[in-house]
Amino acid sequence: xxxxxxxxxxxxxxxxxxxxxxxxxxxxxxxxxxxxxxxxxxxxxxxxxxxxxxxxxxxxxxxxxxxxxxxxxxxxxxxxxxxxxxxxxxxxxxxxxxxxxxxxxxxxxxxxxxxxxxxxxxxxxxxxxxxxxxxxxxxxxxxxxxxxxxxxxxxxxxxxxxxxxxxxxxxxxxxxxxxxxxxxxxxxxxxxxxxxxxxxxxxxxxxxxxxxxxxxxxxxxxxxxxxxxxxxx
Amino acid sequence: xxxxxxxxxxxxxxxxxxxxxxxxxxxxxxxxxxxxxxxxxxxxxxxxxxxxxxxxxxxxxxxxxxxxxxxxxxxxxxxxxxxxxxxxxxxxxxxxxxxxxxxxxxxxxxxxxxxxxxxxxxxxxxxxxxxxxxxxxxxxxxxxxxxxxxxxxxxxxxxxxxxxxxxxxxxxxxxxxxxxxxxxxxxxxxxxxxxxxxxxxxxxxxxxxxxxxxxxxxxxxxxxxxxxxxxxxxxxxxxxxxxxxxxxxxxxxxxxxxxxxxxxxxxxxxxxxxxxxxxxxxxxxxxxxxxxxxxxxxxxxxxxxxxxxxxxxxxxxxxxxxxxxxxxxxxxxxxxxxxxxxxxxxxxxxxxxxxxxxxxxxxxxxxxxxxxxxxxxxxx
Amino acid sequence: xxxxxxxxxxxxxxxxxxxxxxxxxxxxxxxxxxxxxxxxxxxxxxxxxxxxxxxxxxxxxxxxxxxxxxxxxxxxxxxxxxxxxxxxxxxxxxxxxxxxxxxxxxxxxxxxxxxxxxxxxxxxxxxxxxxxxxxxxxxxxxxxxxxxxxxxxxxxxxxxxxxxxxxxxxxxxxxxxxxxxxxxxxxxxxxxxxxxxxxxxxxxxxxxxxxxxxxxxxxxxxxxxxxxxxxxxxxxxxxxxxxxxxxxxxxxxxxxxxxxxxxxxxxxxxxxxxxxxxxxxxxxxxxxxxxxxxxxxxxxxxxxxxxxxxxxxxxxxxxxxxxxxxxxxxxxxxxxxxxxxxxxxxxxxxxxxxxxxxxxxxxxxxxxxxxxxxxxxxxxxxxxxx
Numbered sequence: 001x002x003x004x005x006x007x008x009x010x011x012x013x014x015x016x017x018x019x020x021x022x023x024x025x026x027x028x029x030x031x032x033x034x035x036x037x038x039x040x041x042x043x044x045x046x047x048x049x050x051x052x053x054x055x056x057x058x059x060x061x062x063x064x065x066x067x068x069x070x071x072x073x074x075x076x077x078x079x080x081x082x083x084x085x086x087x088x089x090x091x092x093x094x095x096x097x098x099x100x101x102x103x104x105x106x107x108x109x110x111x112x113x114x115x116x117x118x119x120x121x122x123x124x125x126x127x128x129x130x131x132x133x134x135x136x137x138x139x140x141x142x143x144x145x146x147x148x149x150x151x152x153x154x155x156x157x158x159x160x161x162x163x164x165x166x167x168x169x170x171x172x173x174x175x176x177x178x179x180x181x182x183x184x185x186x187x188x189x190x191x192x193x194x195x196x197x198x199x200x201x202x203x204x205x206x207x208x209x210x211x212x213x214x215x216x217x218x219x220x221x222x223x224x225x226x227x228x229x230x231x232x233x
Numbered sequence: 234x235x236x237x238x239x240x241x242x243x244x245x246x247x248x249x250x251x252x253x254x255x256x257x258x259x260x261x262x263x264x265x266x267x268x269x270x271x272x273x274x275x276x277x278x279x280x281x282x283x284x285x286x287x288x289x290x291x292x293x294x295x296x297x298x299x300x301x302x303x304x305x306x307x308x309x310x311x312x313x314x315x316x317x318x319x320x321x322x323x324x325x326x327x328x329x330x331x332x333x334x335x336x337x338x339x340x341x342x343x344x345x346x347x348x349x350x351x352x353x354x355x356x357x358x359x360x361x362x363x364x365x366x367x368x369x370x371x372x373x374x375x376x377x378x379x380x381x382x383x384x385x386x387x388x389x390x391x392x393x394x395x396x397x398x399x400x401x402x403x404x405x406x407x408x409x410x411x412x413x414x415x416x417x418x419x420x421x422x423x424x425x426x427x428x429x430x431x432x433x434x435x436x437x438x439x440x441x442x443x444x445x446x447x448x449x450x451x452x453x454x455x456x457x458x459x460x461x462x463x464x465x466x467x468x469x470x471x472x473x474x475x476x477x478x479x480x481x482x483x484x485x486x487x488x489x490x491x492x493x494x495x496x497x498x499x500x501x502x503x504x505x506x507x508x509x510x511x512x513x514x515x516x517x518x519x520x521x522x523x524x525x526x527x528x529x530x531x532x533x534x535x536x537x538x539x540x541x542x543x544x545x546x547x548x549x550x551x552x553x554x555x556x557x558x559x560x561x562x563x564x565x566x567x568x569x570x571x572x573x574x575x576x577x578x579x580x581x582x583x584x585x586x587x588x589x590x591x592x593x594x595x596x597x598x599x600x601x602x603x604x605x606x607x608x609x610x611x612x613x
Numbered sequence: 614x615x616x617x618x619x620x621x622x623x624x625x626x627x628x629x630x631x632x633x634x635x636x637x638x639x640x641x642x643x644x645x646x647x648x649x650x651x652x653x654x655x656x657x658x659x660x661x662x663x664x665x666x667x668x669x670x671x672x673x674x675x676x677x678x679x680x681x682x683x684x685x686x687x688x689x690x691x692x693x694x695x696x697x698x699x700x701x702x703x704x705x706x707x708x709x710x711x712x713x714x715x716x717x718x719x720x721x722x723x724x725x726x727x728x729x730x731x732x733x734x735x736x737x738x739x740x741x742x743x744x745x746x747x748x749x750x751x752x753x754x755x756x757x758x759x760x761x762x763x764x765x766x767x768x769x770x771x772x773x774x775x776x777x778x779x780x781x782x783x784x785x786x787x788x789x790x791x792x793x794x795x796x797x798x799x800x801x802x803x804x805x806x807x808x809x810x811x812x813x814x815x816x817x818x819x820x821x822x823x824x825x826x827x828x829x830x831x832x833x834x835x836x837x838x839x840x841x842x843x844x845x846x847x848x849x850x851x852x853x854x855x856x857x858x859x860x861x862x863x864x865x866x867x868x869x870x871x872x873x874x875x876x877x878x879x880x881x882x883x884x885x886x887x888x889x890x891x892x893x894x895x896x897x898x899x900x901x902x903x904x905x906x907x908x909x910x911x912x913x914x915x916x917x918x919x920x921x922x923x924x925x926x927x928x929x930x931x932x933x934x935x936x937x938x939x940x941x942x943x944x945x946x947x948x949x950x951x952x953x954x955x956x957x958x959x960x961x962x963x964x965x966x967x968x969x970x971x972x973x974x975x976x977x978x979x980x981x982x983x984x985x986x987x988x989x990x991x992x993x994x995x996x997x998x999x
């Protein structure tokens with residue numbers, strides 16, 4: 001069984017008077033331990049797909065299952081709790097709370113658990129070390145470079161040891177060098193720590209680092225290595 | 234509270250705004266406590282009054298005197314253990330711009346009937362023995378810089394002329410409603426100078442059993458009912474209470490202003506909260522993505538409002554509680570024993586809680602209901 | 614100068630925030646106007662009581678009518694004094710009066726006792742005090758136990774309208790008329806014949822003698838001559854001055870309270886205005902950047918935001934005036950501690966007071982907007998446009 005199972009998913013949005021159909025019967029599997037890049041033009045539904053996997057949004061029809069959990073049918077309250085333990089999400093920008101230090105930002109998901117201060121402390125330190133920012137723990141976001149901010153966000157995304165990591169255009173705002181830092185880190189997380197990673201990206205370099213690349217166009221997958229039958233129309 | 238760090242960090246985002254808001258709440262609650270204390274203090278003065286003391290006035294009105302011969306007749310009634318009397322003098326001191334009460338009393342019986350008037354035994358003796366002596370409350374010492382043994386001259390208003398007394402004693406009242414800014418002198422001297430012996434402004438009657446107050450009061454009034462100066466007797470508390478009602482609608486006025494004040498700060502706090510909330514939609518979306526539930530975010534916003542409201546309340550109420558006793562405020566004599574009562578603190582705290590709920594509610598609900606996806610779209 | 618329409622539109626764009634701030638300012642202005650209207654009303658009631666053309670005589674040293682005592686001999690001395698005006702009937706316009714206080718229980722709550730003025734008058738009183746008019750009934754007939762009661766007492770005390778019987782001083786008195794006195798303190802009094810009151814209260818003694826000055830401009834001379842007269846020991850006051858002075862103590866207390874209370878509230882309102890303006894400026898930093906780029910000077914930016922703050926506060930001021938206006942004319946009463954008597958008066962909201970309230974509001978707005986406006990003016994273009 002795949003880690004993420006998307007089955008015959010339909011998703012529409014109402015924008016002003018128009019109804020926009022993003023997905024019309026999408027079916028897709030993502031295996032545990034995979035590193036998948038999702039590419040495609042804007043409006044193709046990449047971010048929407050990420051949101052569906054994370055339980056931030058619900059499909060109009062169809063099911064989304066992550067690690068056995070029926071994400072598409074859980075309530076908002078259940079989803080919040082589930083997300084805290086199972087999902088690590090990184091945005092393109094504006095990840096960190098400016099009023100908290102790097103350490104405090106990374107600690108956020110752990111506040112939702114029952115861990116003691118001591119345990120939380122340990123995990124935050126480990127997460128920051130993994131991303132190479134152990135010495136920046138007490139810095140505020142405004143004191144960090146763009147690349148460092150994103151790495152802090154990644155630290156936050158892994159600190160609770162989630163089932164899957166979802167990143168929406170993580171290198172979109174970064175320069176070449178910082179992008180490389182971030183992508184190298186992601187690769188490491190996948191190969192060394194066996195994290196399942198899905199990134200949405202425009203960047204071909206980023207896609208190269210991934211093990212699998214999926215292309216979405218108008219809500220349909222094209223070029224589908226390791227995908228189950230029935231998706232294309 | 235592991236989330237406190239987050240709450241405090243949010244409050245620290247705009248330190249100026251947070252400080253100003255807390256200061257507004259503090260000011261408003263200080264004002265509220267002060268105003269309410271006027272009402273509670275007036276009510277408290279109506280509580281003063283020895284349960285075993287009655288006051289006998291001329292039934293026609295408090296400005297009319299009673300014959301001194303009544304003293305013995307009252308003393309002879311069953312249940313009466315002691316009688317004393319006093320006359321309002323109303324003298325002016327200096328330029329008359331500051332005012333203090335002054336009256337003529339029968340020294341030994343008056344001091345006996347009011348054990349709340351406390352002074353050293355030697356001063357008491359000196360006062361009793363000097364016919365032109367005066368006994369003053371300790372506040373007057375501070376106000377005018379008088380000293381023991383000094384001569385003080387009052388201008389008579391009702392009883393004309395210059396009246397000079399020698400200060401023989403300074404008293405400290407054990408009950409604030411007695412007033413620590415009063416001057417009393419000898420009735421004998423008063424009688425002698427006005428040349429018209431034998432009048433008392435009012436009588437103070439001590440009885441043996443507080444439960445019999447109404448009965449004894451009636452018996453006194455019965456004795457004089459058909460004479461040329463009928464009396465009206467009541468407990469000392471009733472007498473004090475009637476003074477409090479002379480303020481008319483003051484209580485009502487104070488409550489209304491108090492309400493206006495509370496409402497005004499509510500507006501200020503609510504405004505500040507809403508401004509903060511509006512700026513944070515992106516962050517709230519991120520927190521929800523990380524897994525903070527709607528309920529949790531609702532709570533965090535409410536706690537934020539609560540921290541501001543309760544800190545402000547503590548500062549404002551606390552300051553009021555400490556200020557007035559430390560400056561010995563008594564509203565120029567009209568509000569003796571002015572202080573912030575416990576009930577006022579309780580009401581103030583409740584107001585703070587109400588403030589927290591009212592100002593935090595809308596932003597908290599908004600945060601809880603924030604649709605993550607839409608908010609994120611704006612963010613990206 | 615940045616056009617004011619920019620500020621007006623910006624204010625309209627954040628209606629909730631503006632409304633809350635304005636309302637806060639409005640409350641302060643309303644309390645300000647309300648309390649000063651109370652003090653005003655009290656002072657006015659007393660001021661109207663006394664006339665510039667009359668003089669009142671009390672025993673020397675007495676600070677109120679209550680403390681004074683004058684014999685019949687003094688009344689006749691004054692009656693024949695050349696400074697006293699004569700009425701149409703050739704008689705001197707002199708009114709010797711008895712003045713005492715009696716306790717009366719209020720209608721709505723009989724445990725509340727007020728000390729009400731009972732004034733003994735002669736026929737001349739109705740002429741000497743020229744703003745007194747009979748509103749119902751007939752003047753008391755000489756020799757009878759009859760009283761005439763001021764209109765402000767009729768609503769608040771029982772047994773005070775024409776035809777009823779009021780009991781005080783151990784006797785029953787028939788109420789034969791009610792009178793008005795142009796809103797002055799007399800309307801809170803009970804009037805009756807001197808000769809009826811004297812035996813009941815203080816015997817053959819008056820408390821005051823009021824007379825009409827033949828020449829109001831010659832008051833000082835009249836005062837000197839009467840006070841120097843060795844046959845009597847009196848103080849002479851111009852009636853208007855006397856009553857104004859009687860209102861001083863309580864009037865000052867009320868004014869003092871008004872200023873302290875609204876002062877404290879105003880600080881709170883200013884804090885609110887500061888918050889609002891800081892937030893507005895923070896969210897409009899890019900706009901400010903544009904304005905500066907276009908060539909507007911920082912000074913103009915400063916004035917512009919100051920004006921915006923003033924506009925919001927002015928709206929609040931108008932609201933405050935609207936809240937306070939209904940108070941005008943509401944009757945209330947209290948004890949005038951100077952004379953120990955109960956006085957009824959009404960709130961008096963004057964145009965001057967409303968104007969003062971508006972100015973007060975604008976001042977609060979300017980104070981609140983100052984620091985934020987300075988910050989706006991100091992913004993560097995680069996910062997603002999980031």
